[in-house]
Amino acid sequence: MGHSTTNYNLDQKFDFSAGLKKTIFTVLIFGAVILTAGILMAALGGGHDEAHAEGGHAFHWYQRLYANLWINNVYFTGIAVIGVFFFAIQYAAQAGWSAPLLRIFLSFGYWLPFAGIIMIVSYFIVGHDIFHWTHKTLFDINSPDYDKIIDGKAAFFFWPLEKGTFPAFFIIRMVLFFGAWVLFFNKLKNLSYQEDLNPGNQTWYKIRKWSALFLVFFAVSSSISAWDWVMSIDTHWFSTMFGWYVFASWFVAGLSAMTLVTVFLKERGYLEMVNENHIHDLGKFVFAFSIFWTYIWFSQFLLIYYANIPEESVYFIERLESDVYSPFIFVNLALNFFLPFLVLMTRDAKRHGIFLKLICSLIIIGHWFDFFLMVQPGTLGHNGGFGLMEVGMFLVFGSLVTYVVLNNLSKRNLIAKNHPMLEESYHHHI
Amino acid sequence: MERDKNFILGVYDDEDVLLDAISKVRGTGVKIHEVYSPFPVHGIDDVLGYKRSKLPIAAFLFGMLGTILALTMQFYMMKIDWPMIIGGKDHAAVPDFVPVTFELTVLLAAFGMVGVFMIASNLKPWGQPRIFDIRITDDKHVMAIDLAVNSSMGESQLTDVLKNSGASEVNFKSFE
Numbered sequence: 001m002g003h004s005t006t007n008y009n010l011d012q013k014f015d016f017s018a019g020l021k022k023t024i025f026t027v028l029i030f031g032a033v034i035l036t037a038g039i040l041m042a043a044l045g046g047g048h049d050e051a052h053a054e055g056g057h058a059f060h061w062y063q064r065l066y067a068n069l070w071i072n073n074v075y076f077t078g079i080a081v082i083g084v085f086f087f088a089i090q091y092a093a094q095a096g097w098s099a100p101l102l103r104i105f106l107s108f109g110y111w112l113p114f115a116g117i118i119m120i121v122s123y124f125i126v127g128h129d130i131f132h133w134t135h136k137t138l139f140d141i142n143s144p145d146y147d148k149i150i151d152g153k154a155a156f157f158f159w160p161l162e163k164g165t166f167p168a169f170f171i172i173r174m175v176l177f178f179g180a181w182v183l184f185f186n187k188l189k190n191l192s193y194q195e196d197l198n199p200g201n202q203t204w205y206k207i208r209k210w211s212a213l214f215l216v217f218f219a220v221s222s223s224i225s226a227w228d229w230v231m232s233i234d235t236h237w238f239s240t241m242f243g244w245y246v247f248a249s250w251f252v253a254g255l256s257a258m259t260l261v262t263v264f265l266k267e268r269g270y271l272e273m274v275n276e277n278h279i280h281d282l283g284k285f286v287f288a289f290s291i292f293w294t295y296i297w298f299s300q301f302l303l304i305y306y307a308n309i310p311e312e313s314v315y316f317i318e319r320l321e322s323d324v325y326s327p328f329i330f331v332n333l334a335l336n337f338f339l340p341f342l343v344l345m346t347r348d349a350k351r352h353g354i355f356l357k358l359i360c361s362l363i364i365i366g367h368w369f370d371f372f373l374m375v376q377p378g379t380l381g382h383n384g385g386f387g388l389m390e391v392g393m394f395l396v397f398g399s400l401v402t403y404v405v406l407n408n409l410s411k412r413n414l415i416a417k418n419h420p421m422l423e424e425s426y427h428h429h430i
Numbered sequence: 431m432e433r434d435k436n437f438i439l440g441v442y443d444d445e446d447v448l449l450d451a452i453s454k455v456r457g458t459g460v461k462i463h464e465v466y467s468p469f470p471v472h473g474i475d476d477v478l479g480y481k482r483s484k485l486p487i488a489a490f491l492f493g494m495l496g497t498i499l500a501l502t503m504q505f506y507m508m509k510i511d512w513p514m515i516i517g518g519k520d521h522a523a524v525p526d527f528v529p530v531t532f533e534l535t536v537l538l539a540a541f542g543m544v545g546v547f548m549i550a551s552n553l554k555p556w557g558q559p560r561i562f563d564i565r566i567t568d569d570k571h572v573m574a575i576d577l578a579v580n581s582s583m584g585e586s587q588l589t590d591v592l593k594n595s596g597a598s599e600v601n602f603k604s605f606e
Contacts, residue, residue: 301525302526306517308517347482
């Protein structure tokens with residue numbers, strides 16, 4: 001049948017037009033305005049004295065801003081690293097179908113350096129308000145605040161320094177994970193661009209080797225980062241499934257974002273050799289991993305509910321019995337399970353861009369709510385909620401990530417033109 | 431002539447020739463009874479003009495049946511017939527019902543789908559499959575054309591159509 005891929009312009013580049021940039025900046029400014037409005041309302045109208053009744057810390061409006069920053073940064077870090085992860089999976093699995101989509105997956109990694117800087121810098125500003133374990137008095141046996149359980153876990157944060165001082169081990173892990181993710185991303189990116197200049201299979205084998213190494217590292221680092229950045233907020237509580245739970249949430253959101261970009265490019269006439277068979281496969285991934293996320297979520301919930309051990313069930317009591325958070329538990333399940341499950345069940349829904357655009361957008365919002373439910377109850381308690389500040393911060397982060405990803409995607413060829421499996425992908429038929 | 435009894439068979443050596451031949455034969459207005467192949471041929475459904483299988487609908491309905499059955503069974507057992515307090519929970523503790531409901535949904539969807547498929551494909555244990563040509567289990571593709579359905583064309587004309595489409599041989603086969 002000859003080389004059918006040569007019928008296509010494989011040197012095509014994505015034109016990140018001024019109009020598109022303007023749209024993204026409009027969303028960014030709109031988000032910033034909403035965020036500012038939310039901050040002003042909280043700062044000026046926040047005269048509630050509820051916190052004093054508890055005798056604990058007084059609640060300050062900026063804590064909600066900090067919690068929002070943390071939610072969005074952890075969430076979008078995940079979407080970025082999942083892009084690199086999914087790229088690596090394609091090589092480790094020797095997948096052929098995805099060959100023309102690889103650059104889209106890879107381009108999400110460009111957000112990682114920004115995410116890393118924001119995370120490390122913001123830890124020093126917001127960390128004390130987000131992480132209960134940063135309080136010095138918890139580790140002082142003479143203090144009324146002394147907490148035996150947290151004291152027992154302290155080495156995980158503070159080793160090798162003294163408990164309650166600088167969380168060296170925690171920071172080392174954060175720097176190590178971001179550093180290694182960015183290094184792996186750069187290595188994979190450079191190899192993929194080299195391939196454009198050197199035809200042949202040699203680069204493919206090199207990328208596969210680095211992909212395999214990255215996957216091993218990511219398997220461990222994704223779990224530990226979930227404990228560090230999310231689970232340690234509820235310092236007493238623990239769940240052995242939490243690493244998987246956060247990973248599943250990241251993975252579905254990342255897959256949805258990659259599918260959205262693919263459909264978006266396809267609609268604008270790019271990626272000619274990508275047809276509904278490739279879109280169908282992406283749809284299947286979104287469908288399948290939505291169910292995977294639900295499986296993890298429910299397994300965690302059911303075991304805790306059934307065993308009914310107070311130290312475990314407190315996590316769900318804080319959420320289900322709260323006026324602020326209990327509705328969002330059901331929003332979470334509706335957007336992330338029932339909607340994709342019922343809508344994407346049929347073959348036609350997975351093959352047509354319109355359904356995927358709708359469902360993937362809602363999943364990205366839905367998984368933001370998942371992280372909202374992981375972070376806010378432990379940091380803000382009944383002072384939290386979903387309002388202007390949350391919407392604004394999400395729009396600001398979302399538009400920045402979109403800008404960075406699309407801007408870098410436009411700089412190179414959209415399709416890795418010397419990928420040895422392009423021909424296989426062209427004949428992909430399901 | 432009676433339908434579903436007498437067939438003319440085109441035997442093909444290669445699946446690319448076969449795919450091409452199906453379009454050619456259908457282009458002349460001949461109605462193809464069925465094509466037999468030793469392995470799945472990509473794109474054959476499209477050139478044969480087959481409609482999408484209704485099997486997923488059967489799977490969905492059997493799955494729904496499983497869901498309803500599982501929930502009814504558990505509510506009846508745990509709430510009505512013999513209420514028990516387990517772990518201090520309500521008699522009808524819905525989260526506990528989910529794993530069983532899931533399993534029965536999957537079980538009935540799978541069994542229902544296999545059952546429907548076997549009935550639809552005439553694969554019942556006591557059924558007698560019709561072998562058009564024993565080589566379809568080895569290395570040949572066979573296109574079967576019902577002579578009665580295409581009675582407007584003579585046998586010699588059909589033979590020509592098959593030969594021109596690339597068939598390596600043309601045979602006749604009758605069933606009792």
